[in-house]
Amino acid sequence: MDLKDLKLNDLIKIALAVTITAALTFSLTVSINNTNNTTIINNYQEITKKLEQQDQKLNTIQKVSDDIQGNTSQVESNINKTLTISKEILRQVD
Numbered sequence: 001m002d003l004k005d006l007k008l009n010d011l012i013k014i015a016l017a018v019t020i021t022a023a024l025t026f027s028l029t030v031s032i033n034n035t036n037n038t039t040i041i042n043n044y045q046e047i048t049k050k051l052e053q054q055d056q057k058l059n060t061i062q063k064v065s066d067d068i069q070g071n072t073s074q075v076e077s078n079i080n081k082t083l084t085i086s087k088e089i090l091r092q093v094d
Contacts, residue, residue, distance in 0.1 A: 006014075
């Protein structure tokens with residue numbers, strides 16, 4: 001069957017089928033792109049949430065570290081005071 005043997009009605013049906021196929025393909029492509037974009041956005045939000053949680057944990061660790069440093073400084077100060085008092089007592093005993 002040659003293309004020139006087809007009737008106008010057959011040509012319209014073929015053109016319509018090709019147009020519908022192209023439209024469905026385009027629609028599917030847009031749908032896939034939207035799904036991919038949604039997945040990317042969801043992944044971004046999940047990563048951002050995890051980073052915020054990590055930031056909170058790091059802030060907690062920093063606060064604990066600062067507290068430990070402060071406690072260490074206080075203990076060192078107390079030891080130095082005690083040592084000074086002990087030296088003074090020993091000096092007076094001698």
